[in-house]
Amino acid sequence: MKKSIIYLSLVVATACNKLDVTPQGSISSDQFYQTESDAISAVNAVYGSLTYDPSDQSLYGRNLYFLTDMGTDYAAAGASAINANVRAISALSYDANNDRVALAWKQIYRGIDRANLAIDNVPSSSTPDAEKTRLINESKFIRALLYFDAVQLWGPVPLVLHESESLDANSLKSTRSSRDSVYKQIIADLTDALALPSAYSGSDIGRATSGAANSLLAKVYLVRKDYTNAIKYAKAVVDNRTTYGYDLFTNFYDAFNPATKNGKEHIFSAQFSKGQSGSSSNTGNTFPACSFNGFTQVETADIVSDVSFYNLYDNTDQRKKGSYSYGYLNPSTSSYFAYTGKPRFRKYVDTTYFTSLQSYAPINFPIIRYADVLLVLAEAINEQSGPTSDAYEALNEVRRRAYGLPIYTSGSTADLSGLSQDQLRQAIRKERLLEFVQEGQRWFDLVRWGTLVSATQNITGKTGVTAKDTLYPIPQSLRDLNPDGLWQNGGY
Numbered sequence: 001m002k003k004s005i006i007y008l009s010l011v012v013a014t015a016c017n018k019l020d021v022t023p024q025g026s027i028s029s030d031q032f033y034q035t036e037s038d039a040i041s042a043v044n045a046v047y048g049s050l051t052y053d054p055s056d057q058s059l060y061g062r063n064l065y066f067l068t069d070m071g072t073d074y075a076a077a078g079a080s081a082i083n084a085n086v087r088a089i090s091a092l093s094y095d096a097n098n099d100r101v102a103l104a105w106k107q108i109y110r111g112i113d114r115a116n117l118a119i120d121n122v123p124s125s126s127t128p129d130a131e132k133t134r135l136i137n138e139s140k141f142i143r144a145l146l147y148f149d150a151v152q153l154w155g156p157v158p159l160v161l162h163e164s165e166s167l168d169a170n171s172l173k174s175t176r177s178s179r180d181s182v183y184k185q186i187i188a189d190l191t192d193a194l195a196l197p198s199a200y201s202g203s204d205i206g207r208a209t210s211g212a213a214n215s216l217l218a219k220v221y222l223v224r225k226d227y228t229n230a231i232k233y234a235k236a237v238v239d240n241r242t243t244y245g246y247d248l249f250t251n252f253y254d255a256f257n258p259a260t261k262n263g264k265e266h267i268f269s270a271q272f273s274k275g276q277s278g279s280s281s282n283t284g285n286t287f288p289a290c291s292f293n294g295f296t297q298v299e300t301a302d303i304v305s306d307v308s309f310y311n312l313y314d315n316t317d318q319r320k321k322g323s324y325s326y327g328y329l330n331p332s333t334s335s336y337f338a339y340t341g342k343p344r345f346r347k348y349v350d351t352t353y354f355t356s357l358q359s360y361a362p363i364n365f366p367i368i369r370y371a372d373v374l375l376v377l378a379e380a381i382n383e384q385s386g387p388t389s390d391a392y393e394a395l396n397e398v399r400r401r402a403y404g405l406p407i408y409t410s411g412s413t414a415d416l417s418g419l420s421q422d423q424l425r426q427a428i429r430k431e432r433l434l435e436f437v438q439e440g441q442r443w444f445d446l447v448r449w450g451t452l453v454s455a456t457q458n459i460t461g462k463t464g465v466t467a468k469d470t471l472y473p474i475p476q477s478l479r480d481l482n483p484d485g486l487w488q489n490g491g492y
Helices: 036-051 059-070 084-090 099-124 129-154 179-193 210-223 227-238 252-256 307-311 318-323 370-385 389-402 421-435 442-449 452-456
Strands: 005-012 020-028 075-077 266-270 291-293 296-298 302-304 327-330 335-338 365-369
Touching (some): 036 059, 036 099, 036 129, 059 075, 059 084, 059 099, 059 302, 059 365, 059 442, 075 084, 099 129, 129 179, 129 210, 179 210, 210 227, 210 266, 210 365, 227 370, 252 318, 302 307, 318 389, 318 421, 365 370, 370 389, 370 421, 389 421, 442 452
Antiparallel strands (some): 005 020, 075 302, 291 296, 327 335
8 A cells, every 4th residue: 555644643532522623743644543543633634634734725725715706896905915927817827837726626636535544444444434435434524525515625635545655746647537527426434424423412413414415316307407416405404404403593693703603504514713723824714704903904815806795684684784885894803994995704703802913713614514505495496487486485495584584484585486487597696696705605606507607707897708718727736737637627
């Protein structure tokens, strides 16, 4: 067996009841996978690939956001975005040498490789059989999630199912596989992950569950336009919400409140702790709406591209204040800092942690929320059958919460009805924009709907968008290693 390097992690029980993955060093793989503790540490390192990078911004802490939000219509690079590669993504003028695109590829394949290592080697450990199966299926869930990101971002990608020569994905020399083969593997991994527990307790809270596997399968099938299966797996979550303990928070902002992390609306999240960072002091874990330097506001890397997106919200929609802000109150001094010009994003600002290190705030990144499953269900039903009562109900639950109404009370003023299929389609699409600001959803949604160009081409600073932008370029550094196997996407 090749002597790959295993990055060890430690799970720590905290007052917030979360899976806290803290890197603890490394060891050669030929010395590892002997005990139950080895197996757990290896799988914790798989989770850690989502939230930790020793030398840069982590995948779900910030880097993926550049591709999935800043590269769309509603967000843009602010004055403090000094990296030309970030500004190029914002302007949709990036090329195959963009360092943020290359970093995303590297981070995704590093996580896949860690999952492969665990899947291949946990069976040889002395772990009890039931736990061994669970750990393998957790790794398969993460592998599926990362391949789902990759195949949407780049299209055909290398399908690597066993450990590579190195955890450094820049050494990867595999040939791009078809979308169908990648999706087949994603579905196989998630089908195995359906055997995961429905919930966890103590320090295991935050691990992948069967509910997360059902939810991700629904999203995968929606992208594939297999609406029958998208409905099947979304309904497996919605119809069993009591078993899983899922529901919408009454207060929308509780989805981003450190005190309610891993709560009833959180199906699967990237886990962050206060002060958590990589070895580099500029490794941010989340992307705050503002930064403070002695409580003097400075413009951040991500801003609203146009105030019209803020104005889409009705003033009675609690998501307006939950997603944006025109200023902040410093609770320690009762001083209010008002913005000038456009509002700022606010979901990832911890108002109990008022320091210049907001990038290390303990707010999880919600990869799948229950609201997402409801809107996936509404979209899939409408695309398959038009405006049925089930499609309306799934959409209206989300709308009722937005307007502060009891979510299970039909006939409220928030409810939509009497729409054509296309009118309901547009209503669902608008609701996804209002609901998932800064949650890594927008680019995936626009590409799935085939509307990335039309939605973005009239936005100031983004008018160069073309059809090629529905896929990102294969990083040139990788193509230099294998130009035939890693052929380039069109337009780059």
